[in-house]
Amino acid sequence: MTSKPIKVAIYARVSTEDQAKHGYSIKAQRKVLSDYCKLYGKEIYDVYEDSGVSGKSTEGRYELQRLLKDAENKRFDMVLVWKINRLARKTYDLLHILNQLKMYNVTFRSFTENFETETSMGNFALQMMGAVSELERNTIVDNVKMGMRHRAEKGEHNGKLPLGYRVVPDPGDPSGRSKVIVVEAEAIIVRKIFKLYAAGRGLKSIANELNHSGYTTKTGNTFSTSAVKEILNNPFYNGKIRYNRYENWSDMRRRGKNATPIIVDGKHEAIIHDALWEKVQFLHQKKSFTPSRIFDGEFLLSGLIRCPKCGAAMVASRTQSKTKTGEIVNRLYYSCGAFRSKGSSVCSANSIRKQEAEDEVMNRLTRVLSKDRILKAIVDKINHRLTTRTVPLQAELEHIKSQLEQAESRKRRYLDAFEQNKLDKSTVAERMQEIQADLIKFRAERSRLELELTEGNTSPIAFEQVRELIHGFNQVLTTAPFEQRKTLMHLFIKRITVNTSKKIETIELSFDENMDSYFFPSPVAATADYSQQKREKIEIVI
Numbered sequence: 001m002t003s004k005p006i007k008v009a010i011y012a013r014v015s016t017e018d019q020a021k022h023g024y025s026i027k028a029q030r031k032v033l034s035d036y037c038k039l040y041g042k043e044i045y046d047v048y049e050d051s052g053v054s055g056k057s058t059e060g061r062y063e064l065q066r067l068l069k070d071a072e073n074k075r076f077d078m079v080l081v082w083k084i085n086r087l088a089r090k091t092y093d094l095l096h097i098l099n100q101l102k103m104y105n106v107t108f109r110s111f112t113e114n115f116e117t118e119t120s121m122g123n124f125a126l127q128m129m130g131a132v133s134e135l136e137r138n139t140i141v142d143n144v145k146m147g148m149r150h151r152a153e154k155g156e157h158n159g160k161l162p163l164g165y166r167v168v169p170d171p172g173d174p175s176g177r178s179k180v181i182v183v184e185a186e187a188i189i190v191r192k193i194f195k196l197y198a199a200g201r202g203l204k205s206i207a208n209e210l211n212h213s214g215y216t217t218k219t220g221n222t223f224s225t226s227a228v229k230e231i232l233n234n235p236f237y238n239g240k241i242r243y244n245r246y247e248n249w250s251d252m253r254r255r256g257k258n259a260t261p262i263i264v265d266g267k268h269e270a271i272i273h274d275a276l277w278e279k280v281q282f283l284h285q286k287k288s289f290t291p292s293r294i295f296d297g298e299f300l301l302s303g304l305i306r307c308p309k310c311g312a313a314m315v316a317s318r319t320q321s322k323t324k325t326g327e328i329v330n331r332l333y334y335s336c337g338a339f340r341s342k343g344s345s346v347c348s349a350n351s352i353r354k355q356e357a358e359d360e361v362m363n364r365l366t367r368v369l370s371k372d373r374i375l376k377a378i379v380d381k382i383n384h385r386l387t388t389r390t391v392p393l394q395a396e397l398e399h400i401k402s403q404l405e406q407a408e409s410r411k412r413r414y415l416d417a418f419e420q421n422k423l424d425k426s427t428v429a430e431r432m433q434e435i436q437a438d439l440i441k442f443r444a445e446r447s448r449l450e451l452e453l454t455e456g457n458t459s460p461i462a463f464e465q466v467r468e469l470i471h472g473f474n475q476v477l478t479t480a481p482f483e484q485r486k487t488l489m490h491l492f493i494k495r496i497t498v499n500t501s502k503k504i505e506t507i508e509l510s511f512d513e514n515m516d517s518y519f520f521p522s523p524v525a526a527t528a529d530y531s532q533q534k535r536e537k538i539e540i541v542i
Contacts, residue, residue: 009046009070009078012047012049033082036111037080046070049063066451074105081111084112193231207343210228212345239266239268299334300485302316303337305334315334315340333349333352350502
């Protein structure tokens with residue numbers, strides 16, 4: 001009696017840097033691993049490919065997520081990769097993935113390193129190689145940072161250029177290096193921003209004027225107060241190079257702000273002369289303080305209510321008026337955040353009274369909670385949607401597959417034309433770069449949709465489960481302090497829509513299976529029969 005062949009899941013990943021520098025193409029990885037399976041009589045279950053995705057984290061790697069989902073569902077027996085750094089660059093991520101595979105009784109193989117995770121020594125060696133891989137990546141990152149620091153110290157730019165500049169080849173440099181030049185059409189916008197601020201205009205006023213004039217940012221977006229502020233604070237416009245403004249950006253973001261960044265004279269032409277730059281920095285410093293609260297009010301729904309005109313989040317605002325006795329009265333509202341940061345060319349205030357909005361939300365929650373009949377109708381609607389959700393996803397997936405085939409067909413046509421000397425090398429290279437970007441985008445979207453179809457929960461939701469969640473939500477929301485209530489609102493409310501009459505239209509609630517601890521702190525509630533079932537995310541609209 002012959003044993004069943006081992007089912008193998010092949011995982012391949014390539015970032016654009018790897019493909020360019022080392023030739024670790026997806027096609028090459030797939031061929032080597034497929035040949036390995038044929039040689040040793042293993043059955044290929046599926047090939048999971050993350051194209052153009054960095055291995056520094058697991059975010060955005062939809063094919064890896066689909067692989068882990070299929071592993072959980074016992075679809076294959078082994079995961080095979082060309083090299084362990086294709087699976088993960090960080091030891092923590094590698095061990096986490098391997099632990100998941102082990103939990104699902106799935107073995108792991110690396111073709112290049114040839115480790116066996118079934119044995120203690122093989123597992124140990126794999127962990128050591130994971131640590132070496134992470135050290136290798138960190139060393140590369142350190143070397144890149146050292147090179148960028150050296151460039152900065154010499155007055156050369158790193159990364160993307162701000163509005164007003166672009167890179168062109170330097171005809172006077174025999175080595176073929178490039179230089180930074182001023183784009184006059186964009187420099188006009190920059191000078192206008194500095195002059196308006198120096199004349200006493202505020203950030204919102206400047207953004208509003210720019211947007212009304214039809215000006216856009218470097219990326220083609222409308223100007224916001226933060227975009228204007230970023231330009232005013234950028235010493236590049238004064239002919240300086242600033243480097244290492246933020247440390248460990250990928251993990252810390254703006255929390256990693258460096259108090260002592262490198263600032264040196266650059267080799268590029270300044271757009272803003274010293275006198276105007278210094279005046280603007282002086283004015284900005286004078287305005288840079290945290291003002292005391294000009295009005296009281298706890299805004300429970302800020303960021304949750306959506307503008308009925310543009311869909312932006314609505315934020316706290318107020319107006320003042322005088323009574324006949326001369327008393328100043330503050331009126332509190334939720335107003336469009338895009339209007340407040342970008343001005344009237346983008347949207348209008350569309351204000352809704354604070355108390356009116358909050359009362360309506362709480363009253364609607366109470367009505368739903370008090371009537372099982374209404375809640376049951378909502379649950380029935382959710383269950384109907386769950387059973388039919390795959391149809392539009394399938395249609396979208398077929399559309400993406402069609403676009404992917406068309407892009408691959410264009411790629412083949414350009415290559416054929418180049419081989420027949422119908423197109424020159426530079427034209428083909430430029431077009432192939434655009435097509436490759438489309439291929440990476442379409443493949444990522446295909447992976448995302450396939451993952452969503454794979455993990456989509458179409459089983460009916462228990463009415464008792466939803467009722468218990470809603471009742472727990474309401475109990476905490478009505479008894480907790482303001483800060484906790486606001487946090488809970490942002491955890492469980494996806495969005496609140498407002499109609500054109502400035503009335504609350506819908507409230508979308510989303511409950512994740514990991515949030516039970518907010519509602520079921522006692523072991524009693526957690527012993528209900530339905531709580532033993534695996535819970536997926538539940539979304540309801542009231």
